[in-house]
Amino acid sequence: MSALLGIDYGGTRTKLLLVDSGTQEVLDRRSVPTGRLAALADAVREVTTDRSVSRFGLTIAGTLDPGTGVVGRSTNMPWLDGLAPAAGLAEQVGIPGVAVQDGTAMAIAEATLGAGRDARDVFVIALGTGVAGAHVVDGEVRAGAHGGAGEIGHVAVGAPHTCSCGQVGCLETLIGGGQLGRRWEQERAGAQAPASSTATARDVVMAAEAGDRAAQAVLARATDGLARAILQASALLDPGVIVVGGGLARSPRWTVHPAVEAAGRAATFHRLPEIRTAALGVWAGAYGAMLAADTAAAGSPPSDSGAAPSTRFTAS
Numbered sequence: 001m002s003a004l005l006g007i008d009y010g011g012t013r014t015k016l017l018l019v020d021s022g023t024q025e026v027l028d029r030r031s032v033p034t035g036r037l038a039a040l041a042d043a044v045r046e047v048t049t050d051r052s053v054s055r056f057g058l059t060i061a062g063t064l065d066p067g068t069g070v071v072g073r074s075t076n077m078p079w080l081d082g083l084a085p086a087a088g089l090a091e092q093v094g095i096p097g098v099a100v101q102d103g104t105a106m107a108i109a110e111a112t113l114g115a116g117r118d119a120r121d122v123f124v125i126a127l128g129t130g131v132a133g134a135h136v137v138d139g140e141v142r143a144g145a146h147g148g149a150g151e152i153g154h155v156a157v158g159a160p161h162t163c164s165c166g167q168v169g170c171l172e173t174l175i176g177g178g179q180l181g182r183r184w185e186q187e188r189a190g191a192q193a194p195a196s197s198t199a200t201a202r203d204v205v206m207a208a209e210a211g212d213r214a215a216q217a218v219l220a221r222a223t224d225g226l227a228r229a230i231l232q233a234s235a236l237l238d239p240g241v242i243v244v245g246g247g248l249a250r251s252p253r254w255t256v257h258p259a260v261e262a263a264g265r266a267a268t269f270h271r272l273p274e275i276r277t278a279a280l281g282v283w284a285g286a287y288g289a290m291l292a293a294d295t296a297a298a299g300s301p302p303s304d305s306g307a308a309p310s311t312r313f314t315a316s
């Protein structure tokens, strides 16, 4: 029986997940430092030795043209700009492949194999450096008429800060990993706060755990903002489950749990869905890439953004 390979091509680490397409058994999984396409091809050859692999899926951390598989812009991996990485890798390793945007891959995996696997209508929120979202219905991302749906990081939640997008009040200005450190500095130093901060989101969570009042206040405002965004998503989309993932969701005591409580207190007419912490952790992207490969292998058009995966797999 042949295998499917999911590749999560991240800014610092690349995760490879090899799954038997018949038994769905995970045959191999490994995480290697990210290199350029030639190094990635070596890693693929190593993991696929002696095995027949029918197709790979490759996540792209950046904008992707779904028709051509060409990367528009990748902030963390600028050498991919203008390239069609899945086609290039396919040529080097002799296995056909398909590209999928990383947020889409993570969302499809969590919705179909992870925390939302028992629900048909799932909204996935990823709390990373930025805040991303995707509405997944029956295993398919609802990308909208222009591919721009799901931007929950840029819904206004009443914050006083100007966002990188130009709007004032975005959720991302409160809970984006790139913003939390800055908010913490501001909370501690007021007007004297430096213009940028080297503190990471993890630093803020650890300080909050150690009893730092400023860090706790910053996280309380961030989770209040997340609760408001969850209410807006519920009012507009009425999902059956909301899954919250990404780095910050790994400290649910300071992020997901208070947001769930705040949303419950603030809800009026809303039919609040069950809000769950993501289940696949750092492997979500690789599972999503594998599902994109499976969809393409099943003969569906190899869509790069809204791939509807089969749901015959389970995560292990």
Ligand SMILES: [Zn+2]
Pocket: 153, 154, 155, 163, 164, 165, 166, 167, 170, 172
């Ligand atoms: Zn914004």
